[in-house]
Amino acid sequence: MKRLLANMGLMAGLVVALAIWVQLPLTGVLALVLLLAGWLTATRAGRQAALVTRVGLGTVGRRLGSSLVIVLGIAGVVGVLTALLAMGAGLQATLAGGGSDDAALILRGGAPAEAQSVLGQDEIQAVTQAPGVAHDNDGRPLVSGEVIVAVNVTSRDGDDASVQLRGVDDTAWAVRPGVELIEGRPFRTGMQELVVGRRASDRYAGLKPGDSVQLGPERWDVVGVFESGDGHDSELWADRNTVASAFRRGNSVSALLVGLTGADAFDGFKAALESNPQLNVRVQTTAEYFAAQSEGLVTVIRVVGIAVAAIMAIGAIFGALNCMFAAVAARAREIATLRAMGFRGLPVVVSIMLETMILALAGGLLGALLAWVLFNGHSASTLAGMSQVVFSFKVDFGLMWTGIKWALAIGLVGGLFPAVRAARLPVTVALRET
Amino acid sequence: MKYFHLVWAALFRRRTRTFLTLVSIIAAFLLFGLLDTVRVAFNPGDSVAGAGRLVITSRVSMMESLPQSLGERIRQVDGVSKVAGAGWFGGFYQDARNQIPSFAVSPEYLDAYPEIELPAQQHEDWRNNRVGLIVGESLANRFEWQIGDRIPLQSAIWPSRASGDNTWTFEVSGIMRGVGKQAAGYSNMVMLHWKYFEENNEFGTDGVHWYVAQVGDPDRADEIAGRIDELSANSSHETRTQTEQAFQASFIRQLVNIGLIVTAIMGAVFFTLLLLAGNTMMQAVRERTSELAVLKTLGFTDFSVLSMVLAESVLLVLLGGLVGLGLVALIVPALAAASGGMLPFGGVGPQTWATAVVLMLLFGLAVGLVPAVQAMRLNMVDALRSGQ
Numbered sequence: 001m002k003r004l005l006a007n008m009g010l011m012a013g014l015v016v017a018l019a020i021w022v023q024l025p026l027t028g029v030l031a032l033v034l035l036l037a038g039w040l041t042a043t044r045a046g047r048q049a050a051l052v053t054r055v056g057l058g059t060v061g062r063r064l065g066s067s068l069v070i071v072l073g074i075a076g077v078v079g080v081l082t083a084l085l086a087m088g089a090g091l092q093a094t095l096a097g098g099g100s101d102d103a104a105l106i107l108r109g110g111a112p113a114e115a116q117s118v119l120g121q122d123e124i125q126a127v128t129q130a131p132g133v134a135h136d137n138d139g140r141p142l143v144s145g146e147v148i149v150a151v152n153v154t155s156r157d158g159d160d161a162s163v164q165l166r167g168v169d170d171t172a173w174a175v176r177p178g179v180e181l182i183e184g185r186p187f188r189t190g191m192q193e194l195v196v197g198r199r200a201s202d203r204y205a206g207l208k209p210g211d212s213v214q215l216g217p218e219r220w221d222v223v224g225v226f227e228s229g230d231g232h233d234s235e236l237w238a239d240r241n242t243v244a245s246a247f248r249r250g251n252s253v254s255a256l257l258v259g260l261t262g263a264d265a266f267d268g269f270k271a272a273l274e275s276n277p278q279l280n281v282r283v284q285t286t287a288e289y290f291a292a293q294s295e296g297l298v299t300v301i302r303v304v305g306i307a308v309a310a311i312m313a314i315g316a317i318f319g320a321l322n323c324m325f326a327a328v329a330a331r332a333r334e335i336a337t338l339r340a341m342g343f344r345g346l347p348v349v350v351s352i353m354l355e356t357m358i359l360a361l362a363g364g365l366l367g368a369l370l371a372w373v374l375f376n377g378h379s380a381s382t383l384a385g386m387s388q389v390v391f392s393f394k395v396d397f398g399l400m401w402t403g404i405k406w407a408l409a410i411g412l413v414g415g416l417f418p419a420v421r422a423a424r425l426p427v428t429v430a431l432r433e434t
Numbered sequence: 435m436k437y438f439h440l441v442w443a444a445l446f447r448r449r450t451r452t453f454l455t456l457v458s459i460i461a462a463f464l465l466f467g468l469l470d471t472v473r474v475a476f477n478p479g480d481s482v483a484g485a486g487r488l489v490i491t492s493r494v495s496m497m498e499s500l501p502q503s504l505g506e507r508i509r510q511v512d513g514v515s516k517v518a519g520a521g522w523f524g525g526f527y528q529d530a531r532n533q534i535p536s537f538a539v540s541p542e543y544l545d546a547y548p549e550i551e552l553p554a555q556q557h558e559d560w561r562n563n564r565v566g567l568i569v570g571e572s573l574a575n576r577f578e579w580q581i582g583d584r585i586p587l588q589s590a591i592w593p594s595r596a597s598g599d600n601t602w603t604f605e606v607s608g609i610m611r612g613v614g615k616q617a618a619g620y621s622n623m624v625m626l627h628w629k630y631f632e633e634n635n636e637f638g639t640d641g642v643h644w645y646v647a648q649v650g651d652p653d654r655a656d657e658i659a660g661r662i663d664e665l666s667a668n669s670s671h672e673t674r675t676q677t678e679q680a681f682q683a684s685f686i687r688q689l690v691n692i693g694l695i696v697t698a699i700m701g702a703v704f705f706t707l708l709l710l711a712g713n714t715m716m717q718a719v720r721e722r723t724s725e726l727a728v729l730k731t732l733g734f735t736d737f738s739v740l741s742m743v744l745a746e747s748v749l750l751v752l753l754g755g756l757v758g759l760g761l762v763a764l765i766v767p768a769l770a771a772a773s774g775g776m777l778p779f780g781g782v783g784p785q786t787w788a789t790a791v792v793l794m795l796l797f798g799l800a801v802g803l804v805p806a807v808q809a810m811r812l813n814m815v816d817a818l819r820s821g822q
Binding site for chain 2: 065066068069072073076077079080083084109110111112113115116118149150151152159160161162215216217247248280296308311312314315316318319321322323325326381382383386388
């Protein structure tokens, strides 16, 4: 009965410890490590624990097989977790990265994305004259009317790929200071010329400067490549009126991108447009717009990643338990000897847990490192709305740290029960055991 | 088989260890089952349900519209038996997060889809109701829609003439259900009249986003597809005709390369599993050296000792694997139900089970091989002398 209560207490303690651990920031973990180091060196029980741990680690070499199982098992969990989270982070960085607070995007009311929006001449007029719109050196308002058309191109593997063709005014470059032409020259007004985002140019066939590509009824010449570091890198840009006439869009645009005089001008700008009863428009900063666009997809990837890693972690925990129980059984006599010599239970518990956590840490580091080597910068694509977005996996320190925290949590659970069993070994039985 | 109880006893010689290993294996096959179900759900390529259906979209992209007159011309192509047109409605209900696959379709559309089950009377009622809506069964359950209900749907794309904004009001005329796993998605869709869609659309719509053509003889599909594309060659609205399977497969390949990611994860999972189970088997054989030697002394041949150790490891992996897949079979329908039908999972398919069992046998053999050979080579005299 007492045993049962103790076990239940142990489980409850474990759950609480894990809950705290998940929330713990880096500084908290460092504090814990320092605390532990202090205990190991300063107190009698701590020094005993350090001693027993050293002995235990000394025997790891003899149990290389099962120690490797712990390390590699945990490396697998952390590798998969980090890679999947890196996919979400990379997609988010690409989709949400392009926004700023001093540029506004105007869509028709109710339209969820640029591709589904249509604005007419009245809206264009009203937006151009609204308060807060910035002007360039020639006094022209920084407003770019943009026509979005989904077009099919061919990927390098020969598959169809739907990408976004964006017809823009020449103010588009000034409103997006982050976009830079890295090869060739800009398209000329009135000509069927394209400049192509860097990722699109790398990923799809026939989109290098000098190539020409069939988009819908007509052929277009690729004259340059631009880079922006966000979702635009997967797009093709051309002159707005040329796109509108090639795809029969008349005078309408899909969206208006407006450069504001500053981030503080946004509220006045938005109020002016939304209070105008003649207009049915939705006004957002580009930061808001891009963050909302990426939210759903990124959440899905994150949830899937954590679910997969959680199932794998269960497997790894039981693997670690198995190996550590075997290790405890193999060292039963040695542990009993220590107990007979007067070592208390605590140093034994701590030493076994420390050993498991050190193996887990090694696994976590290995997994995070593997994920970084294999996947950092790995390029992938998905559909966002109706067009492909090309993005890179992004393994950064934060994600690797998350992975390592998972590894240590697995080590904690996998080490705790064998450690408790070791401490509870009846000394006389264990000494007699052969 | 007559040694089964021996193998069984050996397997549960150390209960804790076997139990712990089993849980690891269960976790691995649980993951395998889930990922493979996802893979199958996103791979409609091998279905026969869509045989003989061609999808005709604009060559520019599938968002571009095609002229209405094209439908009649496609119908006249030799070998085409039925033609229906459809358009994107882009609907959602109440909240933009409740996106609903919603098509505006011509009256004949459902005739081309025998895998959609809809009572004849309801089909008739829908035809006669301009604002009629056919809703999928899962959606009807999720939002508690009943026949005769008037429901407002928002269109992400099209403003309604009647309401002046993006709210379109429909009346539920029928509740449809996709029959079979591949058609499960239809239980989660709504279909409205293309005619109403066009008339009530404030932007007006000059066409159809895609046509579906049923061909009588699926073997001639490629040839007929070529002839349909010829109809609009060199016009301002060139078409691209694909079989339905090719169309869906291309869409899904664009969505995500599921195969690659799944394979990578599975690789990591099974590598770990092999390691764990292999380690367990090694331990188990090492511990039993003297027992195995006794068996040999009693007259068991090298071969039967080898097969007994192999049988033990195969049994271990099979037990864990089957429990894991059994869990998947329980979880998947629950998951599909919890997602309100958003996830098109229809349960664990025979293909997944077959792959899993083959994998279990292979892993069992691979894991047991080294210890089994060790056991076979065991020298009785040495083993008995060193055994305590």
